[in-house]
Amino acid sequence: MAKGTANGRTGWIVAALIVLVILVSTNTWNPFPGIWSWVSASQPLSSPNVAWQQRLGSGPQSVTIAGNAVVVEHRTSVEVRGISSGAQLWEKDFDWAAVAGEGLDSVVVVGELLRKGYEVLDPLTGIPRRTDDRAVAVWTYRNALLDVRCDDAKECQLSAWEPRGTSPMWTVDLPGVGFVLFADNPDLLDAKPLTTRRVEGGAGGPVLMPSLLGFPVDGKVRVVDTAAGRVVQDFEPDRHDRHVVVGGRVIRVEARSADGTCYFTVFATDPALQREVWRHEAVNLRTADGAGCAQREDPSGGQNVVVGVTADGREAVLDAYDGRVLWLGGHGDKLLAVDDQYALVRPSGGKAVTSYEFGVPKARWSYTTADPKAEASITRFAAIVAPEEPDRIVALSPSSGRPLADVRSSAKVLAVGPTGMIIGEQREIGFVPFAGASPPGSPGPPGSTPAPADTSLCDGPKEPLCGQDK
Structure with missing residues (x-):
C-alpha cells in the first residue's frame, strides 16, 4: 500500500x-x-537601515572614502560612487586602484598589472590629472604620492609628489630596487597594523607619509628621509635579525635561543647620526615563533609605535622614537587595537572595551558589551566595536567614546570617513552616517593643492619633526 x-x-x-x-x-x-x-533580492545590510545600499557587479577588493566619493576597487575595474546616494559616477577598466590625498583634495591612482605607469584621476569625474608611463611601483599617502622609475635593474629613482602636484617635490636614487608593479603599495620595512575580521585593515584610508622609510634594495636596506628628500643610511641587515623603520628610527630585533626559549633585545638607532638611542631587554615584539627563534614576522603597531610583550607576559605599547612605554597592560588584559594616540583594550575577565590615550594614566572611556570576544579597531574618525550574538557594529568617537552609529549587522566595515562608514557583505555595500556629522564642503578649484595636513602627531607622541629645523 x-x-x-x-x-x-x-x-x-x-x-x-x-x-x-x-x-x-x-x-x-x-x-x-x-x-x-x-x-x-537585496537584503538590508543593517537594522536600522543604512542611508543607502547598492549592489555591485562583483565583490570589492577594497573600498576607500575620498571626500564626496567612494572608490571601489574590483579585480579588473575601478568604479566611484557618490557618498550622498551611492549612485555610480564613473567606471574604468583598471587592475588596481589606491587613494592619495585627503578629503576633497584626494585623487585616485590607477594602473594595470605587469604594466609600467599609472594615472592620477579626479575622484568625482574620473578625468586624468596626471599620467605616468615609466613607474614600476607606487605608494599613496594622505600628504604625498611616491613612485619609482628604473632605467635598468641597478638604476632607479624614487620621487615624491603632492597628490595633485604636477612636478616632483624631490628625487633620490634607489638602485637595484627590483619592484614589479603587481599592484599598488608594495611592502616596505614597517610595522604591521593590528587587524580584525570585522573591519578592513585599511578602512581609515591613507596615512601620513612617515618621516623615514626603509626600502629593501638588492639584499640591503636604504633609509630615506622623506621630509628632506635624501638618503640617510644604507645597511646590510643580519639575516637572523628583524629590521623595521618606524617613528623616525631603525629598529632591530635580536633573538637568541637558550634554555629552550627565545631571549629578545630591541635596539633603536637614529640613522642620521648612526648611533643607538634606546634599547629594551626581554621585550618580545612577536617577530618569532617557537624556540628556534627564526624571525619571520614584522612587529605590530602604528606609524610611530610598536607592540610587544614584557618578560612577565603583559602587553605593552612602545614609542618607537624614544622607547618610552606608552601603555602597559595588566595580567590578562588584551590589546585589541592601537594607533599613534590611543589603545583599545579588553580588561582581564571583562566584557568592556576600554580606551587609553598615551600619556594619560586613566582610561578615556569604556564601552560595555555582552560579548566577551567583541572585536575592535581604531581609525582616525571612529573607534569600531563589533560584538556578535547578535552581530552589531558600533562606532564611537576615539577621543570621548561618544556614540556615532549603532546598527545590528553582520557586515564588514570597509571604509571609515569623517561623516560615516561604508559597510559591506558580498556584493552589497551601504553607507552608515555618523550622528552629528556635517557633510563635506565644496571641492577646491581645479589645480589647487591640498590644505596643509594636521601635524599634531607628525612623528609620534614626542613630535620630533613638528616645527623643527632638520
Whole structure:
C-alpha cells in the first residue's frame, strides 16, 4: 500500500513538471524570473537601515572614502560612487586602484598589472590629472604620492609628489630596487597594523607619509628621509635579525635561543647620526615563533609605535622614537587595537572595551558589551566595536567614546570617513552616517593643492619633526 502511494505521488510530480514545461515553452506562464528575483533580492545590510545600499557587479577588493566619493576597487575595474546616494559616477577598466590625498583634495591612482605607469584621476569625474608611463611601483599617502622609475635593474629613482602636484617635490636614487608593479603599495620595512575580521585593515584610508622609510634594495636596506628628500643610511641587515623603520628610527630585533626559549633585545638607532638611542631587554615584539627563534614576522603597531610583550607576559605599547612605554597592560588584559594616540583594550575577565590615550594614566572611556570576544579597531574618525550574538557594529568617537552609529549587522566595515562608514557583505555595500556629522564642503578649484595636513602627531607622541629645523 505504501509503495503504491509513493508511485502515485511520483506520477503527479512528473505530470506537474510536464505541464510547467509546456506553459513556459509556450510563454503562457513563466514563474522562474519571479523566483530568481525573490532569491537574488537585496537584503538590508543593517537594522536600522543604512542611508543607502547598492549592489555591485562583483565583490570589492577594497573600498576607500575620498571626500564626496567612494572608490571601489574590483579585480579588473575601478568604479566611484557618490557618498550622498551611492549612485555610480564613473567606471574604468583598471587592475588596481589606491587613494592619495585627503578629503576633497584626494585623487585616485590607477594602473594595470605587469604594466609600467599609472594615472592620477579626479575622484568625482574620473578625468586624468596626471599620467605616468615609466613607474614600476607606487605608494599613496594622505600628504604625498611616491613612485619609482628604473632605467635598468641597478638604476632607479624614487620621487615624491603632492597628490595633485604636477612636478616632483624631490628625487633620490634607489638602485637595484627590483619592484614589479603587481599592484599598488608594495611592502616596505614597517610595522604591521593590528587587524580584525570585522573591519578592513585599511578602512581609515591613507596615512601620513612617515618621516623615514626603509626600502629593501638588492639584499640591503636604504633609509630615506622623506621630509628632506635624501638618503640617510644604507645597511646590510643580519639575516637572523628583524629590521623595521618606524617613528623616525631603525629598529632591530635580536633573538637568541637558550634554555629552550627565545631571549629578545630591541635596539633603536637614529640613522642620521648612526648611533643607538634606546634599547629594551626581554621585550618580545612577536617577530618569532617557537624556540628556534627564526624571525619571520614584522612587529605590530602604528606609524610611530610598536607592540610587544614584557618578560612577565603583559602587553605593552612602545614609542618607537624614544622607547618610552606608552601603555602597559595588566595580567590578562588584551590589546585589541592601537594607533599613534590611543589603545583599545579588553580588561582581564571583562566584557568592556576600554580606551587609553598615551600619556594619560586613566582610561578615556569604556564601552560595555555582552560579548566577551567583541572585536575592535581604531581609525582616525571612529573607534569600531563589533560584538556578535547578535552581530552589531558600533562606532564611537576615539577621543570621548561618544556614540556615532549603532546598527545590528553582520557586515564588514570597509571604509571609515569623517561623516560615516561604508559597510559591506558580498556584493552589497551601504553607507552608515555618523550622528552629528556635517557633510563635506565644496571641492577646491581645479589645480589647487591640498590644505596643509594636521601635524599634531607628525612623528609620534614626542613630535620630533613638528616645527623643527632638520
